Amino acid sequence: MSDPTLLVVDGLKATYVHAITALHDVGFTLAEGEIVALLGANGAGKTTVLKALSNLLSAARGQIRAGSIRFAGRDVTATRPADLVRAGLVPVLEGRHCFPSLTVEENLISGGLGRGSTRREIAADLDKVYAHFPQLAEKRRTASGLTSGGEQQMTAIGRALMSRPRLLVLDEPSMGLAPLVVQDIFATLQRLNREEGLSLLVAEQNAAVALRVAHRAIVLENGVTVLSGTAAELTARDDIKAFYLGHKAPVPVPSRASSTPAFAG
Numbered sequence: 001m002s003d004p005t006l007l008v009v010d011g012l013k014a015t016y017v018h019a020i021t022a023l024h025d026v027g028f029t030l031a032e033g034e035i036v037a038l039l040g041a042n043g044a045g046k047t048t049v050l051k052a053l054s055n056l057l058s059a060a061r062g063q064i065r066a067g068s069i070r071f072a073g074r075d076v077t078a079t080r081p082a083d084l085v086r087a088g089l090v091p092v093l094e095g096r097h098c099f100p101s102l103t104v105e106e107n108l109i110s111g112g113l114g115r116g117s118t119r120r121e122i123a124a125d126l127d128k129v130y131a132h133f134p135q136l137a138e139k140r141r142t143a144s145g146l147t148s149g150g151e152q153q154m155t156a157i158g159r160a161l162m163s164r165p166r167l168l169v170l171d172e173p174s175m176g177l178a179p180l181v182v183q184d185i186f187a188t189l190q191r192l193n194r195e196e197g198l199s200l201l202v203a204e205q206n207a208a209v210a211l212r213v214a215h216r217a218i219v220l221e222n223g224v225t226v227l228s229g230t231a232a233e234l235t236a237r238d239d240i241k242a243f244y245l246g247h248k249a250p251v252p253v254p255s256r257a258s259s260t261p262a263f264a265g
């Protein structure tokens with residue numbers, strides 16, 4: 001039987017400029033067909049993990065000091081970023097990075113060209129992207145720089161889909177977008193997972209939206225994996241609710257016996 005584990009991150013330690021330790025010990029796995037959410041506060045290390053997965057850390061003056069990353073049996077740290085994309089590990093990094101002066105369609109096509117797709121494959125893949133994101137079909141001739149933030153995020157995801165990914169790695173797809181647009185994008189990601197078996201790793205500060213579509217989640221704190229479990233398990237935890245889902249933490253109530261506040265249960 002083939003191994004269903006697509007990604008294995010083990011004991012990952014990473015620094016920037018050989019001095020700042022961003023990741024101390026990060027480990028998790030992702031099975032084929034899974035949606036895994038990578039949660040954590042600002043600066044917890046999510047982007048660093050995603051850059052390491054695409055072997056793009058050195059471009060940010062980062063270094064892996066220990067541990068390993070394997071994607072579909074390959075040693076990621078020994079594989080060039082472009083070869084990782086060809087193997088099916090495709091990142092959608094923070095900030096969307098569309099070419100603003102190219103049209104939406106030209107941006108999408110660039111994803112297919114990077115992979116070396118034929119004209120026929122590109123045409124078929126474009127149809128698929130437009131079926132998932134009908135809004136992009138309407139804007140196909142518009143310069144990306146003139147489209148909305150949501151449309152730019154859809155273009156960035158669509159361009160990644162043109163590379164025919166096995167695992168899509170997304171960094172904060174909800175960032176700066178209106179709640180309805182975020183819902184729409186996550187619904188499309190979920191459909192891609194259900195209908196096409198696409199595996200997804202989604203780093204998010206917006207835990208509520210990520211936990212709604214994820215099968216499992218991992219929580220990072222100061223560069224360490226501190227929790228992992230099914231989305232249902234994590235959603236039910238009071239500490240996760242308090243820190244990441246915007247629910248109120250236990251409220252201090254004044255004690256009669258002393259002036260020191262005690263915590264209500």
Ligand SMILES: Nc1ncnc2c1ncn2[C@@H]1O[C@H](COP(=O)(O)OP(=O)(O)OP(=O)(O)O)[C@@H](O)[C@H]1O
Pocket residue numbers: 016017020021022040041042043044045046047048049060061205
């Ligand atoms: N290029 C860099 N040079 C030096 N330190 C960096 C660099 N990028 C990130 N860091 C530091 O590494 C740590 C992890 O940052 P990272 O961006 O991975 O966190 P994050 O969870 O993605 O947060 P955010 O949501 O703000 O992007 C932080 O302490 C950050 O200041």
